[in-house]
Amino acid sequence: MNTVILNDRKFDVTDLHLTTTASQLKKIRFKFKVEHSEYHDITTLLYKNDFEVKVPEKDLRFRAEISQYSTSITDLYKETAVGDFALELTEKE
Numbered sequence: 001m002n003t004v005i006l007n008d009r010k011f012d013v014t015d016l017h018l019t020t021t022a023s024q025l026k027k028i029r030f031k032f033k034v035e036h037s038e039y040h041d042i043t044t045l046l047y048k049n050d051f052e053v054k055v056p057e058k059d060l061r062f063r064a065e066i067s068q069y070s071t072s073i074t075d076l077y078k079e080t081a082v083g084d085f086a087l088e089l090t091e092k093e
Contacts, residue, residue: 039076064089
């Protein structure tokens with residue numbers, strides 16, 4: 001498992017992939033779990049769509065916005081619900 005920090009919020013992530021675009025912008029893709037108790041805070045963060053991305057293990061830091069986003073569940077209001085989120089962020093020019 002890896003760690004990604006978005007605007008000072010730490011995420012334990014899986015399937016971490018780092019690439020660059022044709023114009024040499026950084027791109028990061030990863031998956032993470034979201035529990036019912038975190039749902040509101042996480043979605044509020046994602047709706048801002050302006051991130052300072054840090055990947056401590058890779059000594060990586062850049063500003064980014066969402067290029068792809070998906071979730072396995074849209075109703076995380078049930079107390080036992082856990083959703084699988086997939087996020088791709090692209091560096092801002």
